[in-house]
Amino acid sequence: MFNIDISSSTPIYQQLVDSVKEGILKGLIEPGEKLPSVRELAKMMTLNPNTIQKAYQELERQKVTVTLRGKGTYVSSNYKPRKDEDRIMEVKDLFKKGIVEAHYMGFKREDILKMIDELLKELEGVGSND
Amino acid sequence: MFNIDISSSTPIYQQLVDSVKEGILKGLIEPGEKLPSVRELAKMMTLNPNTIQKAYQELERQKVTVTLRGKGTYVSSNYKPRKDEDRIMEVKDLFKKGIVEAHYMGFKREDILKMIDELLKELEGVGSND
Amino acid sequence: MFNIDISSSTPIYQQLVDSVKEGILKGLIEPGEKLPSVRELAKMMTLNPNTIQKAYQELERQKVTVTLRGKGTYVSSNYKPRKDEDRIMEVKDLFKKGIVEAHYMGFKREDILKMIDELLKELEGVGSND
C-alpha cells in the first residue's frame, strides 16, 4: 500500500493520489473507510505533512474522499462519475502516450492489447462494479 | 501538426517530443524526412529557439531522430527498439493510470477496450510494421 | 574539485559531468552525498545556473545522481552498471584515440601501459569495487 518513489519526477502528492485511487479500485480500501490522519500518515511514510495534506485536498477536490472536520478523511461511498469532455481527453491522452511509447519499443497491436488485458485483470473489480 | 497547449502543465518541449513521435507513428512524418530547423519552427510556433532545441535534443537522445551538424534534424530511418525493464514499467504505469481514471469516470471494461481499439486505429500503422 | 577550463572547446556542462564522475570514482564525493545546489554552485564558480542545471540533468540521465525535488541532487548510492554495445564502443574509441595520439608523440607500448597503470592508481577504488 502507498508505494512511493521519492526519486520519481511525478510529485509525491500526485503519487499518493494515484495510489489511493488504485487502492480503492483494487478493493484494498473500502468505500466509507477512514484514511489515516495527515500527521499519522506523514509519520508512517516519513514525509512532510504538507505533502499529505496536498494529496488529501486533491482527493477531496476529485470527490474521491470527503473530509469531516475534526473527524478525519473518508472514502466517499457514493461517487458520482462525471464524464467531462476534458477528463475524457486526459484519459485518452494517457492511453495514446502509452500506445506511442509501446510502439517505439517494438510492441505490436496484439502485445498492447494483451498488456491492457493483464492490467485490467490486475486491477480487478473494474469489470464487476456496474 | 505540432499541437501545443501553452497553458498545459506538461512542458512545451515535452509536448513537442510527444507530438513528433505521434506524427511519425501516424505516418504524417516519414522516416528520413527533415524536420523544420530550430529557428524556423521557433518562428512558426512563436516559441523560443531554445525550447525547440531542447525538444530536438531529447528526440535525438531517444534515437527517434538523427542530427547532422550544419544540415538539420532528420527522422531516424532505422530505429532499433530496445525493451528495457524500466521502460516497460513506464508504459504499464501510463496504461494503469489511464485505466484507474477511466474507472473513476464510470467506464467499464468494454468501454476501455473500445477506447483503446479506437486509438489503435487512429494511430494507424501500429499493427502493420512487423 | 570541479576543475573547469573555461577556454576549452569541450562544453562547460560536459566538463562538470566528467568532473563529478571522476570525483565520485576517486572517493572525493561519497555515494548518498548531496551536491551543491544549482544556484550555490553557480555562484561558487561564477557560471550561469542553467549551465549547472544542464550538467546535473545529464548526471541524472546517466543515473549517476538522483534528484529529489525541492531537496537537492544526491550521488546515487546503488548504481546498476549497464554494458550497452554502443557504450563499449565509445570507451574503446576513447582508448584508441589515446593510443594513436600517444604513438604520435613517440610513446612506446610500455610507456602507454605505464601511463594507464598510473592513471588507474590515481583513480583509486577502480580495482576494489567488485
Place this chain on the structure above:
Amino acid sequence: MFNIDISSSTPIYQQLVDSVKEGILKGLIEPGEKLPSVRELAKMMTLNPNTIQKAYQELERQKVTVTLRGKGTYVSSNYKPRKDEDRIMEVKDLFKKGIVEAHYMGFKREDILKMIDELLKELEGVGSND
C-alpha cells in the same frame, strides 16, 4: 579505410584526421604515400570539399602530412615526435575519461587492462617502431 559516421557528434573533419592517423599507425598508409586529392576524396565520400580541406590542413598543422603545392598531400616520412606537456595532458585526459567511463560500466582493473592490450594489438606496429 576512412570510416566516417556522419551522425556522430564529433566533426567529420576530425574523424577524417583520426582515421588517417590510425591508418598510418596500422600501416595501411605508408610514409611518403600520396593521399587522394581534396576533390577526389570529396567525390569518393560524397562530402563537401571544404570538409576534406579542413582535415588536410589539420593533418599538416600536426606535421602528419606535408603539402606540395600543385602536387598533392603526402604522409610525412620523418615525423619528429614532440612531447609537449600540453599534449601529454590531452592524451592522459583521453585515457582518464575512458577509465572513468569503463568503471561506470562495471569494468574492473583487469578488464580495462585487457581491453587496452587488445587495442594495442589491433593497432599493430605500435610496439615495433622504436
Place this chain on the structure above:
DNA sequence: GTGGTCTAGACCACC
C-alpha cells in the same frame, strides 16, 4: 529553499 521551464539574445563550430 530546491530543481524545472521558458524567454531573449548572443556567440561559436560546422558544412
Place this chain on the structure above:
DNA sequence: GTGGTCTAGACCACG
C-alpha cells in the same frame, strides 16, 4: 544556412 552552448533574468511547482 545549420545545430550547440552560454548568459541573464524571470516564473513556477515542490517539499
